[in-house]
Amino acid sequence: MVSVEKALQAVLNSxxxxxxxxxxxxxSVGRILKEEISADRDFPPFNRVSMDGIAIDxxxxxxxxxxxxxxxxxxxxxxxxxxxxxxNCIEVMTGAVLPKSANTxxxxxxxxxxxxxATINVDSLNDRQNVHLKGKDGNVGxxxxxxxxxxxxxxxxxxxxxxxxxxxxxxQPKVMIVSTGDELVGVDEIPLEHQIRRSNVFSLVSLLERLxxxxxxAHVTDEKSxxxxxxxxxxQEYDVLLFSGAxxxxxxxxxxxxxxxxxxxxxxxxxxxxxxKPFFYGETDSCNVFGFPGNPISTFVNCLAYFYPWYYKSVRxxxxxxxxxxxxxxxxxxxxxxxxQVKLETRKGELIAFPIKGNGSGxxxxxxxxxxxxxxxxxxxxxxxxxxxxxxxxx
Numbered sequence: 409m410v411s412v413e414k415a416l417q418a419v420l421n422s423x424x425x426x427x428x429x430x431x432x433x434x435x436s437v438g439r440i441l442k443e444e445i446s447a448d449r450d451f452p453p454f455n456r457v458s459m460d461g462i463a464i465d466x467x468x469x470x471x472x473x474x475x476x477x478x479x480x481x482x483x484x485x486x487x488x489x490x491x492x493x494x495x496n497c498i499e500v501m502t503g504a505v506l507p508k509s510a511n512t513x514x515x516x517x518x519x520x521x522x523x524x525x526a527t528i529n530v531d532s533l534n535d536r537q538n539v540h541l542k543g544k545d546g547n548v549g550x551x552x553x554x555x556x557x558x559x560x561x562x563x564x565x566x567x568x569x570x571x572x573x574x575x576x577x578x579x580q581p582k583v584m585i586v587s588t589g590d591e592l593v594g595v596d597e598i599p600l601e602h603q604i605r606r607s608n609v610f611s612l613v614s615l616l617e618r619l620x621x622x623x624x625x626a627h628v629t630d631e632k633s634x635x636x637x638x639x640x641x642x643x644q645e646y647d648v649l650l651f652s653g654a655x656x657x658x659x660x661x662x663x664x665x666x667x668x669x670x671x672x673x674x675x676x677x678x679x680x681x682x683x684x685k686p687f688f689y690g691e692t693d694s695c696n697v698f699g700f701p702g703n704p705i706s707t708f709v710n711c712l713a714y715f716y717p718w719y720y721k722s723v724r725x726x727x728x729x730x731x732x733x734x735x736x737x738x739x740x741x742x743x744x745x746x747x748x749q750v751k752l753e754t755r756k757g758e759l760i761a762f763p764i765k766g767n768g769s770g771x772x773x774x775x776x777x778x779x780x781x782x783x784x785x786x787x788x789x790x791x792x793x794x795x796x797x798x799x800x801x802x803x
Contacts, residue, residue, distance in 0.1 A: 409678040409679065409680050409685075410676045410678070410679055410680065411679070411680050411745075411786075412679055412680060412681050412713075412745040412783075414676070415676050415679045415687070415689065415714065416713070416714060416717065418675045418676055418689065419675075419689060419714050419717065419718045420717060420718065420721050422675065422691050422696060422718075423718055423721045423722040424581065424647060424696065424722050425722065426578060426579040426580060426581050426647065426722065426723070427578075427579045428442045428576050428577065428578060428579060429576070429577060429579045430574050430575065430576050430577075431574065431575065431577055432573065432574055433564065433567040433568065433572055433573055433574065433575050434564065436559045436563075436564070436567075436575055436577055437559055437560060437561065437564060437620075438558065438559065438560075438619075438620035439558070439559050439577040439578065439580075439620060440556060440557070440558055440559075440577055440578040440723040440724070440725050441553060441554075441555055441556065441557045441558075441559055441563070441575065441576070441577060442555060442556070442576040442577055442578050443555055443575065443576040444551050444553070444554060444555050445551070445552050445553035445563075445566065445567060445570060445572060445575075446549055446550060446551050446552060446570070447546045447547065447548050447549060447550045447552055447570060448548065448570045448571060449548050450542050450543035450546070450547050450548055451543065451544075451545035451546040451547075451550075451552075451569075452540050452541075452542060452543075452544070452545065453542065454488070454505045454506070454542050455505065455506040455539055455540070455541055455542050456503065456504070456505070456506065456539070456540040456541075456542075457482070457484075457500045457501065457502060457503065457504045457505070457506055457513055457538065457539065457540075458502060458513070458538050458539065458540045459502060459513055459515040459516075459538040460500070460501055460502050460515065460516050461499075461500060461513050461514050461515040461516045461517075461518070461519060461538065462476065462478070462497040462498065462499055462500065462513070462514050462516075462519055462526045463482065463491065463497060463498045463499075463500045463506060463507050463510035463511075463512065463513050464476055464491075464497045464510060464511075464512055464513075464514065465491065465494040465509060465510060465511060465512070466511050466512040466533065466535040466536070467494065468494055468495055469512070469528065469533055473495065474527060474528045475525050475526070475527045475528075476495065476496055476497035476525070476526050476527075476528075477493075477495070477496045477497070477524060477525055477526075478496070478497055478498070478499055478521070478524050478525070478526055479491070479492060479493065479496040479497070479498060480498045480499070480507075481498065481499045481500075481501075482498050482499070482500045482501065482504045482505065482506075482507045483501050483504055484501045484502065484503035484504040485503075485504070486504065486505075487505075488505040488506075488507060488508060489507050489508070490507060490508035490509055491507050491508065491509040491510045492509075494509065497510075497526050498510060499526075500513060506539055511535060511536055511539070512533060512534070512535055512536055512537055512538070512539065513537065513538035513539055514528055514530075514533065514537075514538070515538060518530045552566050552570065553566055553567075556723070556724040556725060556726070558725055559575075559577070578723040578724075580620065580621050580622065581621060581646075581647035581648045581719070581722070582645070582646045582647045582648070583616060583621060583622075583623040583624070583646060583647065583648045583649075583650065584623065584624050584625070584626060584642050584645070584646045584648070584649050584650070585609050585612045585613060585616075585623050585624070585625045585626075585649075585650045585651075585652070586609075586625070586626050586627070586628060586638075586639075586642070586649060586650070586651045586652070587608060587609040587625070587626075587627045587628075587651075587652050587653060588627070588628050588629070588630060588635070588651065588652070588653045588663070588702075608652035608653070608700075608702065608704050608707045608708075609625050609627070609652060610625075611704065611707065611708055611711075612650055612652065612707065612711055613625060615708070615711050615712065615715075615716075615802075619716070619719055621719070623650075626638065626642075630662070632662045632665070632666065635662055635663065635666050636666045636669065636670065639666055639667075639670060640670055642695075643670060643672070643692055643694075643695050643697075644694075644695075646695060647694070647695060647696070648695065648696050648697075648698070648715075649695060649696070649697045649698070650698045650700065650711070650715065651663060651688075651697070651698065651699045651700060652700050652701075652702055652707045653700075653701070653702030663688065663699055664677055664688055664699070667688070667690055667697060667699070671692060672690040672691065672692055672697050673690050673691050673692065674688070674689075674690045675689050675690055675691065676688075676689055677689075677699075680743070680744050680745060680786060681744050681745040681746070681747060682742060682744045682745075682746055682747070683701075683703060683705045683706040683709060683747060684700070684701055684705075684706040684707075684709050684710040684713075684747065685701070685706075685744070686701040686706075687699065687700060687701060687706075687710050687714070689714070696718070698710070698711075698714065698715055704775075705749075705766070705774070705775070708775065708802070709747045709781055709800070712781070712800045712802060713747065713781075713783075713800055716800075729798050730759075730798065730799050730800075730801065731759070731796050731797065731798055731799065732750070732752065732759040732760065732761040732780070732782060732796065732797065732799045733758050733759065733760050733761065733794060733795070733796050734760075734761055734763075734782065734791055734792070734793055734794065734795050734796070734797060735750075735753075735760045735761055735762035735763070735793060736762060736763055736793050737790065737791065737792055737793050738763055738784065738790070738791040739789060739790050739791075740784060740789060740791070741789050742786075743786050744786050745783060745784065745785060745786050746783075746784040746786075747781040747782075747783055747784075747800070748763055748781060748782050748784055749763070749764050749766055749774060749775070749778040749780075749781060750762055750763055750764060750778060750779065750780050750781070750782045750799065751764055751777070751778055751779055752779040752780055752799075752801075759799075761780065761782045761797075761799060763782075764777055764778045775802070778803075779801060779802070779803040780799045780800055780801040780802060780803070781799065781800045781802075782797050782798070782799045783797055783798045783799070783800065784797055785797075
């Protein structure tokens with residue numbers, strides 16, 4: 409049995425490079441950028457009007473002039489015009505180019521217009537007010553988005569602005585999720601008294617969808633020859649296999665034996681943690697194998713605690729560890745790292761984690777009432793309210 413720290417390090421030391429693909433920028437939300445995005449022009453590319461109103465030469469106002477004859481209109485998207493007379497003004501629209509010879513914009517709310525004359529109703533103005541100066545946000549060639557950024561709606565707008573209709577992103581791994589067990593039946597079936605519906609596999613599908621990873625699923629009965637035949641094929645066709653069940657000590661828990669016979673190099677089997685202790689992890693030259701215990705909470709926490717970091721490192725995405733304050737005293741005697749389910753609240757700027765008591769690693773329904781796991785180390789048996797520990801969110 410290995411420690412949580414050594415198990416995680418083993419996982420992180422065996423990451424994959426899935427390669428790069430080019431996709432339409434509008435389809436890239438949630439993907440990991442694999443190129444730098446630089447400005448193809450200054451930002452903004454011209455002195456841009458930021459308020460509807462009038463544009464003047466500030467020097468005239470400074471000399472005491474407050475009424476200006478309107479000599480034209482500068483609309484957004486229209487070619488730049490020029491203020492012909494410094495004693496006059498031009499009506500301007502938000503987003504328009506600032507007219508030549510004008511340098512200051514006064515919003516309509518501070519102006520009265522009558523008979524073609526605009527009168528300024530405020531006593532104080534600033535030179536270049538309401539003007540978004542050319543290049544203020546960035547110059548041509550500046551890096552706007554760094555490589556290995558996870559793309560969000562904010563990045564989509566920048567990509568459109570610089571004309572990147574297609575971008576390079578990390579390819580996603582090809583993943584197969586396998587459930588085992590003769591006691592499992594389909595979601596739309598009526599289980600017999602000794603059966604339950606498959607659920608872990610769909611939790612895993614959803615956890616991977618949070619990472620924008622598509623996956624396939626399969627169910628294999630507890631028959632060693634069938635398991636071996638199916639897994640041999642999966643190892644050749646997929647980058648990652650995620651298993652739920654058949655890795656513990658039960659008479660029909662054949663997976664560790666099958667993995668060994670198929671040449672999967674075992675990196676560890678059993679981790680000093682609760683829940684999720686029977687976790688198996690191994691690899692071949694082309695496939696990583698995560699063998700999660702069959703209890704639903706065990707499967708859930710191990711996916712978050714090990715597969716997620718493995719994926720993040722594989723695609724070179726840096727993710728910070730989140731910390732929360734323990735909201736109640738906790739007593740836990742076993743010499744194991746404890747992934748405790750918690751409800752999160754923010755109070756006075758602090759993230760507080762309140763333990764929620766479930767009914768063990770088989771209590772799938774308890775996930776509905778919690779937000780995260782708080783990771784309590786195995787160097788103590790009593791954890792005091794007010795101390796801080798890392799958390800793994802799932803909501």
